[in-house]
Structures are given as C-alpha cells and as structure tokens.
Amino acid sequence: ICIVLFLLLCPCLNFAAAEDDKIVGGYECPRHSVPYQVSLNAGYHFCGGSLISSQWVVSAAHCYKSRIQVRLGEHNIAVNEGTEQWIDATKMIKHPQYNSYNLDNDIMLIKLSRPAALNSNVNTVSLPSRCTQADENCLVSGWGNTATNGNNFPDRLQCLRQPIIDDRICRNAYSNLFTENMLCSGFMHGGASSCQGDSGGPLVCNGQLQGVVSWGYDCAMKGHPSVYARVCRYNSWISTTMRNN
Numbered sequence: 001i002c003i004v005l006f007l008l009l010c011p012c013l014n015f016a017a018a019e020d021d022k023i024v025g026g027y028e029c030p031r032h033s034v035p036y037q038v039s040l041n042a043g044y045h046f047c048g049g050s051l052i053s054s055q056w057v058v059s060a061a062h063c064y065k066s067r068i069q070v071r072l073g074e075h076n077i078a079v080n081e082g083t084e085q086w087i088d089a090t091k092m093i094k095h096p097q098y099n100s101y102n103l104d105n106d107i108m109l110i111k112l113s114r115p116a117a118l119n120s121n122v123n124t125v126s127l128p129s130r131c132t133q134a135d136e137n138c139l140v141s142g143w144g145n146t147a148t149n150g151n152n153f154p155d156r157l158q159c160l161r162q163p164i165i166d167d168r169i170c171r172n173a174y175s176n177l178f179t180e181n182m183l184c185s186g187f188m189h190g191g192a193s194s195c196q197g198d199s200g201g202p203l204v205c206n207g208q209l210q211g212v213v214s215w216g217y218d219c220a221m222k223g224h225p226s227v228y229a230r231v232c233r234y235n236s237w238i239s240t241t242m243r244n245n
Helices: 004-009 167-177 232-245
Strands: 036-041 045-053 057-058 069-072 085-096 108-113 137-141 158-165 182-185 201-206 209-215 226-230
Touching: 036 057, 036 226, 045 069, 045 201, 045 209, 057 209, 085 232, 137 209, 158 167, 167 182, 182 209, 226 232
Parallel strands: none
Antiparallel strands: 036 045, 036 069, 045 057, 057 108, 069 085, 085 108, 137 158, 137 201, 158 182, 182 226, 201 209, 209 226
C-alpha cells in the first residue's frame, strides 16, 4: 500500500509527496470570491497560501522553497486575466518548531518584496479570534489535483465547503500522528477533500483563517479526513514574526 503518510515513518525520504494538497469533489469558485487565496509559483504552481496583510502570506512550512513568486488576484492560473499581481517573496520563515517528519507546526510566513495593492480581487483574510469548534462550516480552496486516482490539475480555482471534525475522531483516525497543533476538516465518508497542489492554502471558517492545508492519507479517503495546521495556536508567533521582520 502506498500512502502519503508512509513517508513520515522513513527518515530516508522527504515529504515531497505531500507538497501539494488538492480539492477533490469540490466546485469552481465564483471568480475572485476568495481574494485572499494566493498561488506560490516556482515556474509552476506548487502550493497555495493566504494573504493576511498587504505584505505577508501564511502557507505551510513543507511548501518552503528558496525562491518563491507569490501570485495574487488569480482565478485561472493558465491565462492572464488582468487582475493578477505577481510579487517576489523576500523572506520565507518556517515555524522554528516545524517537524518535517510528522509535519507538526506546519506553518510558514512569507514576506512580499513590496506590499500588494488591495482591491476586490486581492484582499486579506482575518486571523482567528478563537479556535474552531466541531461541525463548524468552513471553506477550503486551491488549484490542487481534483482526481482521487491519477492527476487532474485544474486551471481554475476550486472550492469545497466542509465541516470541522471533532479532535477525538481525528485522533482515532490518525493514531499518534495527530498533535494539538493540527485540526481535521472534511468528511469521514470520503469522496471530497483537499489534495496535492492545495498544500499551504486556506481553510476559512466564519471569515477567519483557521487552517493551513497540511497532510493526510490518500485524498478523499474514507475514514481519513484532511489535516490542517491549527492557525489559532500561532497568533502570537505570527504577530511577533511580522513585527520583527
């Protein structure tokens, strides 16, 4: 059986297979309805992220690359629609306790080389004022794979509405791999989830960024929902890091 999490158990392998989580079973987002969504580009789209201020983006630490171009105002990433802002990243700051083997603290801050111009196509999302609760309705988005078997990477941004899953259920699904810095969202019956290409992207609940797409077993797999970095645990680190940089 070949599943993404086997990489966690073998120090000789890196976590590259998780480096892009996708939307399976979702729908095309209404154009520019997710103005905080960004695409991280290294000559190709490889991860998502969320704009939290005019000059800072939140993504996943496992999305780190030494050179990143942040693409904002995108809907169809295959064509120039006239709404885009492409800005180079000047700093990529992984959480100091990020663990590349179990993806604990899988969160990263990216500073843009210049502030983005905020408008109806490019705007920020709020950090959480509280942590989420089970069954809270949330939105995940991204340009990741839309096929449970094979590859089908869409050009247009995909969305999926899904609930927060109780921590006890998530802990049972992932045994000792699940930590207090993670949360689960999705459907225990499978059929819909984030997947490869969505990593680093937003899980937004009631207008607040509550999750960063992080990892999971095979996408949309029954009994194994997607796992996200729990953003509410990082408010202090985020504000301190932004202030000091």
